[in-house]
Amino acid sequence: MNFPSPSSAESVISITGLTRRFGPKTALNDVSLYVPPGGVFGLVGENGAGKTTLIKHLLGLFRAETGEVRVFGLDPVAEPVAVLGGIGYLSEQPDLPGWMRVDELLRYTQAFYPNWDPAYAEQLRVQFGLNPTQRISTLSKGQRAKAGLLAAQAHRPKLLLLDEPSSGLDPMVRRDILEAVIRTVADEGRTVFFSSHLLEEIERVSDQVAMLHQGQIVLCGPLDEIKARHRRYTLHFEKAQVKSPAIAGALRISGSGKEWTVVCNGAGINLPPLAAGLGARIVGEQIPSLNEIFEAHAGAALPGQPAAPLS
Amino acid sequence: MQIHISSSDGVPIYLQIVNQVKHLVAAGRLAPAEEIPPIRALAEQLVVNPSTVARAYLELERAGIVTKRHGSGTYVSTSPSTLSRREKIRVLTQRMDALLAEAGNLDIDLSEVLELARERHETMHAKK
Numbered sequence: 001m002n003f004p005s006p007s008s009a010e011s012v013i014s015i016t017g018l019t020r021r022f023g024p025k026t027a028l029n030d031v032s033l034y035v036p037p038g039g040v041f042g043l044v045g046e047n048g049a050g051k052t053t054l055i056k057h058l059l060g061l062f063r064a065e066t067g068e069v070r071v072f073g074l075d076p077v078a079e080p081v082a083v084l085g086g087i088g089y090l091s092e093q094p095d096l097p098g099w100m101r102v103d104e105l106l107r108y109t110q111a112f113y114p115n116w117d118p119a120y121a122e123q124l125r126v127q128f129g130l131n132p133t134q135r136i137s138t139l140s141k142g143q144r145a146k147a148g149l150l151a152a153q154a155h156r157p158k159l160l161l162l163d164e165p166s167s168g169l170d171p172m173v174r175r176d177i178l179e180a181v182i183r184t185v186a187d188e189g190r191t192v193f194f195s196s197h198l199l200e201e202i203e204r205v206s207d208q209v210a211m212l213h214q215g216q217i218v219l220c221g222p223l224d225e226i227k228a229r230h231r232r233y234t235l236h237f238e239k240a241q242v243k244s245p246a247i248a249g250a251l252r253i254s255g256s257g258k259e260w261t262v263v264c265n266g267a268g269i270n271l272p273p274l275a276a277g278l279g280a281r282i283v284g285e286q287i288p289s290l291n292e293i294f295e296a297h298a299g300a301a302l303p304g305q306p307a308a309p310l311s
Numbered sequence: 312m313q314i315h316i317s318s319s320d321g322v323p324i325y326l327q328i329v330n331q332v333k334h335l336v337a338a339g340r341l342a343p344a345e346e347i348p349p350i351r352a353l354a355e356q357l358v359v360n361p362s363t364v365a366r367a368y369l370e371l372e373r374a375g376i377v378t379k380r381h382g383s384g385t386y387v388s389t390s391p392s393t394l395s396r397r398e399k400i401r402v403l404t405q406r407m408d409a410l411l412a413e414a415g416n417l418d419i420d421l422s423e424v425l426e427l428a429r430e431r432h433e434t435m436h437a438k439k
Binding site for chain 1: 316318319320321322323324325351354355358359360361362366
């Protein structure tokens with residue numbers, strides 16, 4: 001190994017120094033992340049940030065050009081059977097054979113997984129309200145997602161891998177998917193790796209979070225710690241400010257006139273004396289939502305972009 | 312036990328659970344010795360990570376609001392702690408502030424509000 005890591009041995013997923021280019025575009029830029037067993041790992045990032053490219057490396061669909069990818073300690077390209085046998089995978093648009101009926105799909109999928117649990121599959125089918133004799137091609141988008149989820153879950157995989165599973169689905173189906181995530185981690189400490197641009201979902205179910213922005217990890221760690229470190233301050237200035245106040249270390253500054261909102265990572269900034277120096281007092285201090293934290297980091301990472309949107 | 316989680320709010324989810332359980336106990340909607348749902352059941356109901364619920368229950372246990380009985384479940388504590396009393400006052404203070412603000416908007420002064428409170432109290436107890 002070129003980049004040994006103390007945590008990589010017990011990790012379910014370990015990615016070290018992974019870079020991937022498509023022509024002139026860098027899709028992943030020196031990404032390293034380690035997913036410990038028995039929890040929910042949320043990967044967030046806007047569309048095109050590199051989430052799906054990263055997941056395709058985990059499934060062995062892409063070979064690591066630079067860096068190293070291991071799942072259950074194995075190389076997914078060299079040992080696809082051992083890796084894929086332990087994974088339940090659901091993508092944004094499940095690629096299911098349309099001509100099969102629901103019951104045929106289940107029998108077909110079962111053939112690939114020695115650990116398939118028919119009783120559990122039947123329990124999920126009833127719970128999801130899927131008709132066994134219906135053709136896949138006639139299922140609604142939501143029912144199709146449920147069929148994909150059933151096929152991904154019924155062999156009780158060690159790792160449930162969900163790539164934007166709830167994108168474009170109604171709240172009821174999204175709830176089914178999130179409940180599947182909860183069940184998976186509640187049972188025997190299995191692991192879920194979950195990518196989404198819906199930060200409310202990630203915030204609800206994740207233990208650990210990584211933020212991918214333009215192919216780079218901009219923030220990674222336990223969700224509790226990330227939340228505990230960040231603060232949203234509301235500043236009240238004595239005089240109306242014509243332009244955004246300059247506060248070194250702030251991730252995002254927005255507002256107008258006398259009141260401005262500052263999002264910062266508490267570890268790197270001591271705001272009260274800075275505010276006092278600018279003739280402002282702090283009138284509010286809250287913990288920002290994960291969405292606000294992500295927007296602040298994504299904005300801060302973009303050079304040349306104005307810090308404050310005109311609103 | 313009905314709890315509602317808002318993830319657009321920045322308050323960490325475990326803290327939302329802690330605050331709402333405290334509120335339910337203070338408001339008498341959870342009675343002493345009443346069992347609260349197992350961690351897994353509440354996690355599925357709220358669609359939140361089980362470790363988040365576990366952390367909330369641990370905080371509640373430390374605060375003396377609930378008691379874990381070995382191998383059976385988690386129950387609302389029977390001895391009302393001092394914190395529970397403080398919590399009751401806090402809940403009431405919020406309601407009081409809202410009431411007084413509303414009375415102010417309607418041009419009803421404090422003596423009238425107090426008179427009304429006394430009158431309502433008598434009506435409520437007369438019914439019983």
